[in-house]
Amino acid sequence: MNVLRNLDRRVIYVLLFLLVLYPLVKPMGLPVSVGPWTQGSFDYINNLKAGDLVVVSFDYSSGGAPDVDPQAVVVVKHLFKKGVRIVGTAFVDQGVLFANKVFDAWQKQGKKPGVDFVNLGYLAGGETAVAAFGNNPLKAFPKDNNGNDTASMPIMQGVKTAADFKLIAAFATGAPGPSEWVRQVVTKYKTPYMAGLVTVMAPGAEPYLQSKQMIGLLAGLRGAAEYETALKEPGTAAAGMDAQSMGHVVIIVFVILGNILYLLDKPKKAKA
């Protein structure tokens, strides 16, 4: 027991590192179930028609990108496979980097900018910018990320407010996140809204699901893996789920061990 009491924290790091790495090298094939939050998002997008117009907002920074970027990648993949047209925005400065990466890859596969998608780039202002976009997308983004006039683009014809979009899928690592989108756009324009969030933000956003202000929620890498499973196209997120499970096992074992040691030491401390 004294070994555990005086355990160097670096031993835990090494153990965690090795046990997370092992299933990445030798996958165990644990099943990934699709939860109701993810299923809600998947079903809504699956029922969209070719030519429908949706917003995908890349409101995340590099710190949370490993959690959120796989969600955005798989949702955009599903939307394009359905023939849905995408208006890409970013209300976080680093978000535009990820928007560029995703849309550049699809442009190489034949999707046409201005017709199949438009990358509007970054708009500063946080919640104020989200409100401005909801009120008049063309006025908020008169030019796209490459400096082209948005008003003359085929994809933006007929767009007056956020009510003209069939869905807003916003991926966030902070603000603007669900609170801002719900306050400024969903409540006013009744546009269906789904969020992709870093895992820590998910419990805070759940009330919006229960009140039906949100149609679906992808929570972290797990959410992305569930979506890949629902789409029947497992990618990097699904590949990481064995490792995720092993990492959780390590944490749970050490939480239990820590509590056992605490309970064993409690009477001694009380006597002292």
Place this chain on the structure above:
Amino acid sequence: MTTNWEVWVSALLTLGAYSILFSENKFFQLVEHIFVGVGAGFAVVVNYYSIVNKGIKPMTGKGEWWLIIPLLIGVMLFGRFVKGMAWITRIPISLLVGIGVALALRGAVQAELVQQISANFINVVGKTPGATINNLVMVVGTIGTIMYFFFTYKQTPIVMAGSAVGKWIMMVAFGAAFGNAVQGRISLLISRLQYLFGTWIHLIPTK
């Protein structure tokens, strides 16, 4: 192993960031400074072009002269760096606070008060036993948690019982939040391991 120098730089910087787990060292400090510097530099460049493209160019090129007003209000924020002119920053700050609060309040009443309260007006008896339990937890948990924050109300046995329920519901919520935090951190580790052992040294097949 890849021969792409960009991947090598990224991989080595990742190792530098993780080296803090072993002990504080110069390599980690270098990586930390690069991270902060690149992040700050990127933000400056993006926001600079945002001001130029959305403010200065339309003003000078299209004659939208009224854009000078928000630009000047923005410049006022730098008043604090000029001796004796710090007072001028109060004008843009008061505008920012006023607009921000007004905008948030406009939506908050409907989105976060009315709709959240009405979402609790449900038939507790659900279609399945599980749904009934979920509904009960939601309604009792909401009432209990609100009762926990009755600081100025007389602590009668009913209020204390409700408050105790609220406390336990919040404990469960904190546990769920911690579990999600752990899950998020493991996800970050997985992403880096996929990069190091997949993209860099090709030990993991990359998709």
